[in-house]
Amino acid sequence: MSLAIAGVGWVTPLGGGVDSVWDQLLRGHEASATTMSEQFGDRSYSAFRVPESVMASVAHPRLRRASVISRFAAAAGLDALRAGGLEPGSHNGERTALIFAISNGGVVYTKRFYSNIVESGAQSASPLLFPETVFNAPASHLAAILGITGATYTLVGDGAVGLAAIKMAEDLMANETLDYCLVVGTEEIDWLLCDAYRRWRLLRSSPPIEPFNEQQRGMILSEGAGAILLAREGPFTIECAHPGGCFSKRTEAGDILKQILSDLSETQIDVVISGANGTFVDQAESEAIGQIVPDALVYTGKPALGESVGAAAVWQVILAAQALRSAELPPVLHAHSAVTMRLSHSRTSMPGARRAIVLSCGVNQQAAGLRLAIQ
């Protein structure tokens, strides 16, 4: 079965518009960090946030009370749909499936809702906020906006959940009654999330993310959304969506990544879009890449865009598509020159590059991969 990318869209801390953000990445730009603080917290954190100006044009009655995570998803989803030549309402809503990839979900409204309970008791709980705390609220809003009436799924997982969503899309598209599947990864940021990841020893207090560093200093969280319109034909073919698997301990992550890479590299691989983010993930990925595809160029966009967890792997797929389309890679920022992999330390041309692997290892025991080819 042929599965192709017909259109992509994203909302990132570097702005919206696939080409615009890609151009900034090629020029070595990185997002500006915002300091987040909280009345009851004694620490501040840095995070990469989506500029408010990017969201100014996103309006729909369904989004009036929705959390920002739903607005990110709507903006990216609409862009992907239009890039694929579709308009909301112009497609058959029963022949289009929608799959969301989410990790932390609507944390802003969840915190606000629960905060009311903690501060003032259950009687102050807001019936308007509660529905927005549910994981599938963003999917529900986008389905309504796009008029999708068939299959809608929300998948929850760690940073690899975006690839799990694409794998699920591949399974759904085996059904010939579907024409399209829109996969959307989305995440919003809050001080509470930063504090949680810091206590989990995965976060550093301020940028940069230093990928593949021997000392794993941690990641910086970010927010936004990525969307991919999957169809049977398009400029990029998903040759294999590898389901990966679950590892029981961090030290076992490398084994599963090696297996994924081994399964995906039966043909010439030009570039690996890594999920390296300054945590234990980097060592696992670097060992696997070094052993299985040592000749491939390697790029990670996380030093520039941050770790957007639920959106991260979808962004990686978009980065892979852009790299193949433009036949070049942006510089990997803040990487030490001593790294032994073929890291694109500077803007790097890849003439004739045809295939990319997207590798994703989440921080909560999930890993997956994908091989993408340009037509």
Added chain:
Amino acid sequence: MAQPGSATGKKDAARVAVVAEGVISPLGFGLTETLDSLRKSRDCVSPVKRFSVAQCRCKTAGQVSDDRLLAGRGEAPRSRRLHRASHMMIQALKEVLAQEPRFEPELTVIGTTSGGMSYGEYYYRSLRQAGDLRRAPTWIANYPAQKPVIDAQVAFGISAPCQVIANACASGTNAIGHAFECVRSGRYQRVLAGGYDAISELVFTGFDSLQASTPEKCRPFDRQRTGMVLGEGAAVLALENLASAQQRGAPVLAEIIGYGISTDNFHITQPDPTGIGAQKAMQQALQSAHVSAAAVDYINAHGTATLFNDAAEGKAISALFNGVPVSSTKGMMGHSLGAAGAIEAIICLLALQHQFLPPNINFGALDDHLDLNIVANKAPPAVLRTALSNSFGFGGTNASILMRTFEA
């Protein structure tokens, strides 16, 4: 109309066997206790003690006993750190693997709505109230929704990829339905599917704030119904390509034969009052199974006992079916959200295996606006071949699955 259940549209689509099942819910630990509670029409809803409900309208829920759940967890530090949702998933998977120790899944698809929510609550309360945060790393690491699924897999040496579906209250049925499609299409031979959810203060208060939960008994489809009560639990089914199961001599408990999914886009918390979303899901399940409505012998309804759900679902059922026995088992055990569809699938399978109708308890008189044949208060014997299970959720998500007794 899209027909997910028709798989690739090929007539030679694989048949999908249920080769093992495991469940933990307020009805009991395991299949035997669950069956006993169903046959005795046991009301397993009890006062909530895990958190304060003093300011809530509703004070009760279907709950899994911690005394029993945590008694078997062992003393290992890792086990003691796990969320109780993980222990529920471990318990359900343990029962599956006790029946089918050779079952090696290629994929695990599990539904949930709130993961380890209570750990998130502990963390937030401790932050806000300057409490003891020494356990915060444990709470945070065990909070994610996929963690109980991975914990259960790790407990039994399984490393299959997990798809954790969070489609609100339809999650469990969506998980089984998607797993069914995966096997039916021939892309997978063996898939674990199910759902879990553990009760939490945030979710309990949320439904209370919507006035969806009731201070009274939960009375699905009753004229006097006033709302739902929450529940919790976990259920797992082992699905396998029938030919593969037979080849290796695995027992076939029943078959999943159809799946329907729809999104009605009416409102984020309310179903389309016409019942069109529910109707489409049921129709698709029938079409994908290539069976007529007349072939269905029993419907396990979503039946939350809210005014809106039961009215819409009742309309949808009576539009498609003529006098088929219908019950909602949520009056006995509460609404376990992401677990509900999976637990109710197992209730249907038990009904098919043991030839009885699961009861709709606390039932007095049917809503005047509905035309349904409710299985009122008792679990009568019945000849059953095909059962339908419905689950509908926030966001207008609707799912139905069809199950049938196995005939070679």
